[in-house]
Amino acid sequence: MFKHEIPNTPAHNTPPPLIEVSGSQQEMGRQIGEAAREQVQHSVANARVLIDAAYSSLELTWQGAQIQSRKYLPFAEERYPQYVEEMRGIAEGANVPFDDIVVLNVMEAVTMDALHLTRCTSFAVNDERTADGHILAAHNEDWIPEDENDVFVISARPDKEPPFLAMTYGGLLPNVGFNAYGIAQLIDSVYPGDSRIGIPRLVVARAVLSSRRISGAIGRTLVQHRAAGYNHLLVHESGEMYSIEVSARKFEILYAHDGYMVHTNHYLDPQMKKVEKDPEELLSSRVRYFRASRLLHQNKQHTIKSLQAIQKDHVNIPNSICNHNIEGLDPLDREKTISAMVIDLTAREMHITWGNPCENAYHTYHLNS
Numbered sequence: 001m002f003k004h005e006i007p008n009t010p011a012h013n014t015p016p017p018l019i020e021v022s023g024s025q026q027e028m029g030r031q032i033g034e035a036a037r038e039q040v041q042h043s044v045a046n047a048r049v050l051i052d053a054a055y056s057s058l059e060l061t062w063q064g065a066q067i068q069s070r071k072y073l074p075f076a077e078e079r080y081p082q083y084v085e086e087m088r089g090i091a092e093g094a095n096v097p098f099d100d101i102v103v104l105n106v107m108e109a110v111t112m113d114a115l116h117l118t119r120c121t122s123f124a125v126n127d128e129r130t131a132d133g134h135i136l137a138a139h140n141e142d143w144i145p146e147d148e149n150d151v152f153v154i155s156a157r158p159d160k161e162p163p164f165l166a167m168t169y170g171g172l173l174p175n176v177g178f179n180a181y182g183i184a185q186l187i188d189s190v191y192p193g194d195s196r197i198g199i200p201r202l203v204v205a206r207a208v209l210s211s212r213r214i215s216g217a218i219g220r221t222l223v224q225h226r227a228a229g230y231n232h233l234l235v236h237e238s239g240e241m242y243s244i245e246v247s248a249r250k251f252e253i254l255y256a257h258d259g260y261m262v263h264t265n266h267y268l269d270p271q272m273k274k275v276e277k278d279p280e281e282l283l284s285s286r287v288r289y290f291r292a293s294r295l296l297h298q299n300k301q302h303t304i305k306s307l308q309a310i311q312k313d314h315v316n317i318p319n320s321i322c323n324h325n326i327e328g329l330d331p332l333d334r335e336k337t338i339s340a341m342v343i344d345l346t347a348r349e350m351h352i353t354w355g356n357p358c359e360n361a362y363h364t365y366h367l368n369s
Contacts, residue, residue: 006317008325008336010148012354015363016167016339022157029086032154033093036170039150040094040101043170046146047104051111058111066099069106075199075225083173083206090171104171106200108189109227119335121264121288121321122186122231123296123310126239127346128259131301134346137235138307139176139186140357141167141339142323148338151354153365161210165350165367167339175205177343177350180367181212182237184343187230188263192247193277198227205230214240222251231263237345245272260296264289284319291315304342304351311340312358322358 021031033040048062055061060068077084087105091098103110124137141151150170154177157163166177178184185208204226211217214236221232221244229246241256243263252269254261265285267273276282295310296302311321318324318336325336340357343350348367353360 006324009356009359012360016352016354017152018155018365019152020155024159025082026085026089028156028158029089030093033090036152037094040171041096043104043147043150044096044100065103065110068110069103071197072106072200072227076203079199079223080203080207083203086173101171105173105202109200119265119323120188121292122188122233123262123292124233124235124241125302126241126259129300129302131303134344135235135237135239136302136307137184137186137343138311139341140311140321140337142335143338145325145336148355151339162212163367164209165365167341167352173202173206175202177209178345179209182345183211183217184235184345185209186233188265190231190265190267191277192228192275194248194275195228196248198225199223200227201230218244221246233261233263235345245269247275250275262289262293262296287316288321292321304344307342308362322356
């Protein structure tokens with residue numbers, strides 16, 4: 001309906017690149033950096049431009065961002081040294097300074113969430129709500145349009161952790177995806193007021209992909225000394241589905257009693273709402289949440305196609321589920337959907353678009369474990 005009326009909606013004629021890696025964390029990082037060197041360097045350049053553009057509100061230079069993000073490293077190194085090694089490997093492979101990779105992975109913290117850029121939408125249905133009894137999870141990844149060209153898919157076989165398939169972009173640690181133990185993770189930014197220097201959110205989310213049990217995955221989202229928190233929508237191949245709403249010091253676990261789960265960028269639990277920063281700035285998140293919930297509950301026999309149809313929805317455009325960058329908006333408020341995916345956890349498949357799902361085809365990747 002809106003397809004040809006929305007400007008700035010790039011079409012991609014190829015699937016997002018697939019990068020296959022294996023070995024130790026540092027070796028996998030180096031392989032990612034080498035294979036995605038152009039994307040990693042481009043995402044660093046984009047981040048520098050973003051920090052510069054936001055100087056009037058953040059009063060932060062790139063050098064300042066490097067200094068700030070370095071404060072988070074000791075916490076990450078103490079708890080998850082393997083993922084710091086993964087970042088070092090990415091830096092080495094892509095031939096960029098390690099400090100720059102750290103800034104990318106701590107960006108939300110060093111900007112104190114002032115950019116409010118990430119506006120993802122996640123939802124899932126279990127075997128009670130699908131036509132074929134499969135477990136399905138869907139996620140629209142919203143971020144700045146400049147990073148859309150840096151999207152890729154990682155198929156990883158770590159030495160000491162479960163194989164996984166994940167989407168990421170540029171120099172970010174992979175975190176949205178699923179592993180060979182039947183655990184999928186979708187993350188949505190939330191905005192707690194109790195943020196502190198600690199283990200960066202992306203490192204926490206990266207660790208979840210290495211879980212072998214659902215209780216372990218939940219436990220990893222709640223690691224001590226975390227800097228802040230995401231909402232982690234966790235789905236297990238058994239049909240168990242949870243949203244773990246996390247801040248630096250608090251958490252609540254929401255459970256899908258009816259076989260449906262939806263989350264966007266605001267806290268749902270009454271106790272977590274008390275720590276939410278600037279809730280009035282999150283109105284579009286509420287609109288997307290209610291819209292996705294309504295569309296999801298309209299169907300008791302979901303398929304991959306029916307979830308993809310929800311991902312293409314344009315109600316409340318440009319801040320719709322299928323999010324668009326429309327010129328003339330605040331330069332710090334111009335994120336768009338740079339990738340959309342539906343994970344079939346039962347079949348161990350990811351169906352993913354490169355760019356807005358209303359304009360781009362879904363491509364299928366398998367986890368060959």
